[in-house]
Amino acid sequence: KAGVTQTPRYLIKTRGQQVTLSCSPISGHRSVSWYQQTPGQGLQFLFEYFSETQRNKGNFPGRFSGRQFSNSRSEMNVSTLELGDSALYLCASSSGNSPLHFGNGTRLTVT
Amino acid sequence: EDQVTQSPEALRLQEGESSSLNCSYTVSGLRGLFWYRQDPGKGPEFLFTLYSAGEEKEKERLKATLTKKESFLHITAPKPEDSATYLCAVQAVLHGGSQGNLIFGKGTKLSVKP
Numbered sequence: 001k002a003g004v005t006q007t008p009r010y011l012i013k014t015r016g017q018q019v020t021l022s023c024s025p026i027s028g029h030r031s032v033s034w035y036q037q038t039p040g041q042g043l044q045f046l047f048e049y050f051s052e053t054q055r056n057k058g059n060f061p062g063r064f065s066g067r068q069f070s071n072s073r074s075e076m077n078v079s080t081l082e083l084g085d086s087a088l089y090l091c092a093s094s095s096g097n098s099p100l101h102f103g104n105g106t107r108l109t110v111t
Numbered sequence: 112e113d114q115v116t117q118s119p120e121a122l123r124l125q126e127g128e129s130s131s132l133n134c135s136y137t138v139s140g141l142r143g144l145f146w147y148r149q150d151p152g153k154g155p156e157f158l159f160t161l162y163s164a165g166e167e168k169e170k171e172r173l174k175a176t177l178t179k180k181e182s183f184l185h186i187t188a189p190k191p192e193d194s195a196t197y198l199c200a201v202q203a204v205l206h207g208g209s210q211g212n213l214i215f216g217k218g219t220k221l222s223v224k225p
Contacts, residue, residue: 042215043213102147102155104154
């Protein structure tokens with residue numbers, strides 16, 4: 001069974017630009033969550049989607065948004081990038097009461 | 112506020128030298144406590160879920176235990192391939208019985224030297 005796939009693996013953007021990250025969950029998983037990982041703060045929850053609806057949201061500014069499609073694939077968007085947005089962005093999927101299964105992330109560098 | 116604290120931040124062991132990692136937590140209502148392993152450049156890999164105090168789970172050289180305030184990850188006779196960052200996370204039960212997101216600790220970086 002294929003795992004969670006995130007694209008692209010690496011991104012370099014300039015301050016003020018926007019970026020879209022993509023996540024394909026494990027087949028059959030309907031819940032997709034996004035986390036930001038930095039050396040200082042560790043993993044922090046961004047949001048969770050289930051059946052195309054945002055079910056839960058973390059404490060991040062409105063520049064961070066996401067969506068989920070009918071095939072459970074998800075995207076997250078960050079607008080007006082800041083230097084502090086440089087991080088590893090992790091997507092995870094789950095089904096029912098199963099634990100989260102993570103992808104290998106997208107490494108975003110903002111210059 | 113729900114919180115997870117892991118100690119130590121880093122741990123260096125010789126191959127075969129057993130030790131334990133600690134995860135202290137405060138949560139309004141615990142649905143589950145999770146252990147993950149993360150290798151450099153990769154996403155966290157699921158290891159265990161513990162649901163109630165007194166529960167234990169084992170996998171190869173790893174054993175996870177849970178009390179009402181903390182969890183331990185015991186590593187018996189570690190090998191160099193056990194080197195990784197180990198992450199602990201809790202999930203709370205929300206109002207209405209729904210489940211919250213995972214709240215992670217900052218991890219313990221384990222190095223095992225041959």
